[in-house]
Amino acid sequence: MRIQSFISREQDYALRITAYLAGLKKGEFVSVRNMAATLRISQKFASRIAHKLKKADITDSIQGKYGGVFLKANPQKISMWDVLNIIGFKIKFNDCMCENVFCEFELGCKFHSFFVQQEQIFMDTLKKQKISDYILHHLIKTS
Amino acid sequence: MRIQSFISREQDYALRITAYLAGLKKGEFVSVRNMAATLRISQKFASRIAHKLKKADITDSIQGKYGGVFLKANPQKISMWDVLNIIGFKIKFNDCMCENVFCEFELGCKFHSFFVQQEQIFMDTLKKQKISDYILHHLIKTS
DNA sequence: TTTAAATATTACCCAACAAGTAATGTTTAA
DNA sequence: TTAAACATTACTTGTTGGGTAATATTTAAA
Numbered sequence: 001m002r003i004q005s006f007i008s009r010e011q012d013y014a015l016r017i018t019a020y021l022a023g024l025k026k027g028e029f030v031s032v033r034n035m036a037a038t039l040r041i042s043q044k045f046a047s048r049i050a051h052k053l054k055k056a057d058i059t060d061s062i063q064g065k066y067g068g069v070f071l072k073a074n075p076q077k078i079s080m081w082d083v084l085n086i087i088g089f090k091i092k093f094n095d096c097m098c099e100n101v102f103c104e105f106e107l108g109c110k111f112h113s114f115f116v117q118q119e120q121i122f123m124d125t126l127k128k129q130k131i132s133d134y135i136l137h138h139l140i141k142t143s
Numbered sequence: 144m145r146i147q148s149f150i151s152r153e154q155d156y157a158l159r160i161t162a163y164l165a166g167l168k169k170g171e172f173v174s175v176r177n178m179a180a181t182l183r184i185s186q187k188f189a190s191r192i193a194h195k196l197k198k199a200d201i202t203d204s205i206q207g208k209y210g211g212v213f214l215k216a217n218p219q220k221i222s223m224w225d226v227l228n229i230i231g232f233k234i235k236f237n238d239c240m241c242e243n244v245f246c247e248f249e250l251g252c253k254f255h256s257f258f259v260q261q262e263q264i265f266m267d268t269l270k271k272q273k274i275s276d277y278i279l280h281h282l283i284k285t286s
Numbered sequence: 287t288t289t290a291a292a293t294a295t296t297a298c299c300c301a302a303c304a305a306g307t308a309a310t311g312t313t314t315a316a
Numbered sequence: 317t318t319a320a321a322c323a324t325t326a327c328t329t330g331t332t333g334g335g336t337a338a339t340a341t342t343t344a345a346a
Contacts, residue, residue, distance in 0.1 A: 004303075006149055006236045009334060015254055031292065045335060051294060064343025065291045080257075093149045108281040111158055114223075114272065122261070129257065138251040147332075152305060174321065188306060194323060207314025208320045287346100294341070304331085312323070 011087040013041050014049050016136065018058060018083050022075035023135040029062060029070035038139055049087070056086040075135070081126035091126075093119050154230045156184050157192050159279065161226050164202060165218035166278040172205060172213035181282055192230070199229040218278070224269035234269075236262050 005012075016039050024030065036046035050069045053059040060072040093115040096103040103112065148155075159182050167173065179189035193212050196202040203215040236258040239246040246255065 004147065004235075004333085005238045008332095009238060012237055012239065012254075016248075019254070033292080042335070044337080047293065048295085048335095054294095061293060062343090063293050063341080065289095066344060067292045067342080069293085080254075092147075094155055095148045095152060096155065105159075105279070105282070109279065110277045111155075111162070111223075114277075118265070118268065122265070125261065134253045134257075136248070136252065139248070147304085151303095176321080185306070187308080190322065191306095191324085197323095204322060205314090206312075206322050208318095209315060210313080210321045212322085289344100289346080291344090292342080294339100296337100296339085298337075299335085300333105302331105302333085305329090307326100307328075309326080310324085313321080314319100315321095316317100316319090 007084060007089060008087070010045070010049060011084050011089050013039070013046065014053060014083050014087045015080060015134070016041070017046065017049060018053065018071065018075075018078070018131050019134045020136045020139060021059060021069065021071040022131050023137055023140045024070060029068035031068045035069065052086055053083070058083065058086065075132040076130050078131050079127045080129040080131070080134075081123065083131065084126065091119050091123055150227060150232060151230070153188070153192060154227050154232050156182070156189065157196060157226050157230045158223060158277070159184070160189065160192060161196065161201060161214065161218075161221070161274050162277045163279045163282060164212065164214040165274050166280055166283045167213060172211035174211045178212065195229055196226070201226065201229065218275040219273050221274050222270045223272040223274070223277075224266065226274065227269065234262050234266055 017035065020035060020039060021030075032047045032050055033043055035041075035050075036043040039046070041049075050059055050061065054061055054069070054072075058071070058073045058078060059069050061067060061069045094111070096105075096109070096112055097115055097119070103109070105112070160178065163178060163182060164173075175190045175193055176186055178193075179186040182189070184192075193202055193204065197204055197212070197215075201214070201216050201221060202212050204210065204212045237254070239248075239252070239255055239258070246252070248255070
């Protein structure tokens with residue numbers, strides 16, 4: 001039985017990509033093809049993710065032949081939360097706290113309060129994790 | 144856009160049902176029909192959940208006309224974790240920690256370590272939450 | 287100026303799963 | 317005997333994750 005993860009593959013890949021690019025030296029960049037191969041992501045999928053990250057000013061790219069992608073943002077200033085959000089991560093422990101779901105028990109329901117609290121704790125934790133602490137050093141080829 | 148919750152509706156309903164039954168006086172029981180109406184769950188769905196809880200010795204039932212369901216376990220001894228597990232809750236923050244997924248980066252990947260740690264923290268928290276602390280008092284009819 | 291090799295962007299596909307509904311069986315008080 | 321409850325299994329339906337396919341655009345180099 002396959003069980004759904006809290007964070008999706010795409011969101012995980014976005015973290016990997018960001019953490020990988022954060023390990024490149026200043027001025028370096030890699031083709032999506034090479035990066036995807038290193039990170040074991042399909043090239044097309046990696047390309048789409050890199051583009052989403054670019055639109056959010058996390059990465060940038062050089063188009064055309066011999067182009068590639070690189071990190072634009074300061075890895076010490078971007079958190080796991082930032083990256084996940086770009087790829088559509090919405091923290092939601094329980095449907096009862098969804099904006100467009102009216103839970104009539106909400107006020108008297110301690111489960112609701114519990115989930116609200118846990119969400120907050122986890123969100124704060126994600127915001128504290130900076131990409132600079134997660135650089136994938138061992139995947140960077142030394143040239 | 145509808146976003147998937149960490150815990151499913153069925154799991155949430157199981158919590159509600161358990162917390163509701165925990166509020167009944169000793170010896171009392173309710174028909175699934177009444178309980179389902181009070182908790183705003185479809186009768187059929189509630190019935191199926193109650194049956195799962197019974198198989199796990201959380202609830203028990205009286206069959207036949209004028210039958211119903213009631214809590215069998217001690218609500219101070221059953222946790223949210225226990226109830227969720229019965230309904231198939233598998234804590235899994237990220238696919239990379241799934242048994243049958245081989246993540247070749249695992250050892251050098253700090254994301255992996257982070258998710259393992261967060262899972263453990265959240266699991267421990269769920270185990271500490273006892274159903275007795277979540278009784279839905281305001282939904283119990285005083286007779 | 288043409289071409290090859292890159293990124294950019296949109297459209298589409300498919301299997302798995304959540305969330306329920308339907309149907310039928312079984313039990314028991316009256 | 318019957319009505320009203322629980323028990324159990326099978327089916328339905330819409331959503332979504334996780335891609336692939338196709339095509340457009342850009343640019344270095346021949």
